[in-house]
Amino acid sequence: MGKVKGGMKCVKYLLFIFNFIFWVVGSMVLAVGLWLRFDSTTTSIFEVESSPTTFFIGVYILIGAGTLIMLVGFFGCCGAVRESQCLLGLFFSSILVIFAAEVAAGVFGFMNKDTIVNEIKDVYTSAVKDFNQDYSSNHTLTVFHEELKCCGDGTLDRDTNVRRLCTKGDEKSCLVAIEEFFNGKLYIIGYVGIGIAGVMIIGMVFSMVLCCAIRNSRDVI
Numbered sequence: 001m002g003k004v005k006g007g008m009k010c011v012k013y014l015l016f017i018f019n020f021i022f023w024v025v026g027s028m029v030l031a032v033g034l035w036l037r038f039d040s041t042t043t044s045i046f047e048v049e050s051s052p053t054t055f056f057i058g059v060y061i062l063i064g065a066g067t068l069i070m071l072v073g074f075f076g077c078c079g080a081v082r083e084s085q086c087l088l089g090l091f092f093s094s095i096l097v098i099f100a101a102e103v104a105a106g107v108f109g110f111m112n113k114d115t116i117v118n119e120i121k122d123v124y125t126s127a128v129k130d131f132n133q134d135y136s137s138n139h140t141l142t143v144f145h146e147e148l149k150c151c152g153d154g155t156l157d158r159d160t161n162v163r164r165l166c167t168k169g170d171e172k173s174c175l176v177a178i179e180e181f182f183n184g185k186l187y188i189i190g191y192v193g194i195g196i197a198g199v200m201i202i203g204m205v206f207s208m209v210l211c212c213a214i215r216n217s218r219d220v221i
Helices: 007-040 038-048 054-082 087-134 138-149 155-166 174-220
Strands: none
Touching: 007 038, 007 054, 007 174, 038 138, 054 087, 054 174, 087 138, 087 155, 087 174, 138 155, 138 174
16 A cells, blocks of 8 residues: 555556546446346337347446446456556456457457348337238237337238238337337447447556556666
């Protein structure tokens, strides 16, 4: 304790404050991930038959990242207060791994954004076709109509029978509603990821500066 002096002491306390904020950010990321996973609308749509799991892969990555960020933030706080090179090194390494994983997840989400939306559209379109042929897939269509407040796929000849399952007043095409809904969810993930990346870069810089200062103070002693 008390190994660093002067300006480095300021860095030490800044790093502690940063890590506390980082821990809070981790809590928020975890909360957003759990919200996306257990949101009633999202859950209802992905529980229907033949729904893709690509969207939930991104959500699970978000939940895992939030949990790990909270843990790493705790390590960073301890490392800053105790001026421990070991804990600060562990903090830096963990942040670097999380940063790399987040970039990979971001690229994955960006590359598969249209795929996720199109797969959900295909589920709805297939359900419409099945319903018009033998009046099956009633549950699937009802879930989409009730959760997204939409009706039909915009094709009038197909919508004639399907409209019997719609809530009165819902005129928006379900294909349009699906695109709007999931693009909004994916943008939330993207914005959260960008914010975390910026915070992590600052944390890595602070931890390295403090770690070097502790090592130099030991060399002087």
